[in-house]
Each structure stands twice: as structure tokens, then as C-alpha cells.
Amino acid sequence: MMSNEATEIFVFGSNLAGIHGAGAARFAVQQHGAIYGQGIGFQGRSYGIPTKDHKLETLPLSEIERHVEDFLEFARDHDELTFYVTPIGCGLAGYRRPQIRPMFEDMPANCRFAETWEDEE
Numbered sequence: 001m002m003s004n005e006a007t008e009i010f011v012f013g014s015n016l017a018g019i020h021g022a023g024a025a026r027f028a029v030q031q032h033g034a035i036y037g038q039g040i041g042f043q044g045r046s047y048g049i050p051t052k053d054h055k056l057e058t059l060p061l062s063e064i065e066r067h068v069e070d071f072l073e074f075a076r077d078h079d080e081l082t083f084y085v086t087p088i089g090c091g092l093a094g095y096r097r098p099q100i101r102p103m104f105e106d107m108p109a110n111c112r113f114a115e116t117w118e119d120e121e
Contacts, residue, residue, distance in 0.1 A: 006045065007081050011071065011114075013088030014039045014048030015056055024086045024116075040067070047071060047083065051093040058093045068103040076108045083111045 010032040012024035018039035020029045025048070028034035033044015040048055049067045052058055059067075068088075075083050085104060089095040097117065104111070 005082075008045065009042070009081050009083045010034075010046045011083050011085040011088070011111075012046060012048055013051040013086065013091065013093060015052035016040070016050050016054045017056065018048075019056070020048075023091045024088075041070075042074065047074070049088050051089040051095070058089075058095075061095070061099060064089055064093075064095075064100070065103050072104070072107055072111075075111050079108070079110050081110060084114045085111055085117075086114045087117050 010028055012028045012034070014020065014025050016039040018035070018037040020026055020034050020036055025034065028046040028048070029036060032046035034046040034048060035043045038048065039050055049064070049071050050059060051064055075081070085107070087097055087100060089100045090097050101117070
């Protein structure tokens with residue numbers, strides 16, 4: 001569970017347009033400094049991983065996986081931070097946890113799955 005430490009980063013599913021209007025993305029804006037209009041990467045105390053395109057259409061799993069790989073590289077380069085990964089792509093993008101979770105198989109020790117991964121599908 002996240003506290004309010006500056007070194008704790010909320011990882012959420014976003015869209016390439018950076019329209020953080022609902023779900024974890026909206027929460028990231030309200031509570032963790034996500035920037036409206038920035039759809040990818042580190043922002044405030046959050047990190048956006050795109051699961052939808054500029055037109056808000058769901059990205060294919062292969063493209064989401066490339067964005068996850070970029071995130072994991074960022075996390076490895078920033079071991080001073082702790083990342084709490086929400087079940088990206090499992091809300092409005094429509095994927096299921098078993099489709100997304102394997103993308104994080106090799107996540108570094110400074111990454112944690114948020115408690116919401118345990119919620120019912």
C-alpha cells in the first residue's frame with residue numbers, strides 16, 4: 001500500500017492523448033501529479049503506461065507490452081523510487097489481468113503490484 005512518500009510512484013494505464021478523465025488515470029491527476037495532456041511516462045509522483053491511442057481506441061497487447069518494457073527500463077534506472085503498478089489495461093481498455101500480468105514478469109525489486117490486482121475481475 002502506498003503512503004505519501006515522494007519516492008513512491010503510482011503507475012497507471014493512460015492514453016496517448018493524455019486525457020486522464022477516468023479510473024486510475026483520473027486518480028493519478030488528483031492525487032499523484034499526473035499531467036493532463038501527457039500520456040506517457042514519469043509525471044509528478046506517477047508514471048503513465050499507454051493502453052489506448054490518441055483516439056482512445058484500445059492498443060494491441062504487443063504495443064502495450066513495448067510501453068511496459070520502457071517503464072521497466074525506467075524503473076531499473078531509478079532504483080531510488082518504488083513503483084506501485086495498477087492493473088493497467090484491465091479497466092476501460094478491456095483486457096483481463098491474465099493478459100497483462102505476464103508483461104511484468106521481470107519487473108525489478110523496486111516495483112510492486114498495487115492491491116487492486118487482487119480485486120475480482
